[in-house]
Amino acid sequence: MNTLTYSVSELTAYIRHLLEENDLLQSVKVQGEISNVTYHRSGHVYFTVKDVASQLSCVWFKPYVSRSIRLTEGMEVSMKGDITVYPPRGAYQLKVYEVSQKGIGSLYEQFERLKNRLLEEGIFEAVHKKPIPPFPQRIAIITSPTGAAIRDVLQTCRRRFPSVEVILVPAVVQGQGGKASLIKALQAADTLSADTILLVRGGGSLEDLWNFNEEEVARAIFQCQTPVISGIGHETDITIADFVSDLRASTPTAAAELAVPSKEVLLGELSAWEKQLEKGLTYFHVMKQQQLDEVGNRLEQHMKTYLREKKYELETLAAKMEAYDLTKTLEKGFSISMVNGKVITSVDEVKPKEVLETRLAKGKLTSIISEKNT
């Protein structure tokens, strides 16, 4: 047991010696994620590098600071440096000599470079986007035959629009050989007389999806005569393939939904149309009935008028006939007697002393009745 008492500086100096003289801790390589980065006015850079469980203070002195890399929050780096102790704070830190960006960082840079270049070239522009046929008869799906994406797409097609014919064009969608395989699959799919090509892959890291960020793959998509729908990764993943495809879906399932119409929607439309047809026919019947009624009414009206006219004609004729008969009779010597303008046929209709008017074939007589004989 050590009975001596040391000053803080003495103890710190000893710790510093232990760490800085340990070969394992000199020129050591370490990798992690950048956080709390400060570019100090002095030109030194202070930051922390961490992983899920630990963190390490780092100082990158001005003479070593590289101008080709700018440290940012969340950047994955690998570094080389010495572990040193900073006595004023009693803290150990990594004195950094070299920093290189790894993983997401450098790939992200490549992605941005290619994206900007192709953007300038104009191949993402809307004029190049081909319309997606609303009722595809045949769709080609480029993906891995064993992945989750093909399962999702087939399930969606089966549910929404099983009348479509699906042709799987297998491709390597991750890692080595993926680029060449995707290009070959795109070219093959374009010869299948398909209405639409679906280029899909399930979620993964940027590295996993990297084949979809390759320039040659983008150009192969651009060359396709068949419209291409991309559905790569999850909602948040965007690849160069997404920019160049004719339509971008956020996931494989969404790509299938954009490629085929919905059976439910179509069935709903069909039954609405059926009702409309029936309604149309009913309407037609009602309309025809109304027209018929109208014609009937007109006919009836016409008939009534006609009958009225004929009746009048007949009456006139009859009156004429009657008048004709009367004249003949009077000429034979008969006469008509009237009292108070009323024709009489019996002596019972008159009383003595009444004025009697008698009509002859020619002229009238007025006389007074002196006697009646029955």
Place this chain on the structure above:
Amino acid sequence: MSKAKQTDSGKLEAHLSRIKQILQLMQQAEQGFDQQMELFQEGIKLIHQSQDILEQSELHVKQLLEGEMKPFLPAKGEE
């Protein structure tokens, strides 16, 4: 598209556009009774055929392997 035989999907598309046309024609008042009946019957027939296509078709999946069409058998673990 030049396909030897019209697929269900192709028939469906043709049916749907004919049904829409029939609906328009039926709204024209100068149609005769026979014509109207014919249109109605044709429309109903096409609707029923379309419903059958939608409800009865099964998804056909093939895969292109070494330039040839082969049946596609989904991998194990498919729900």
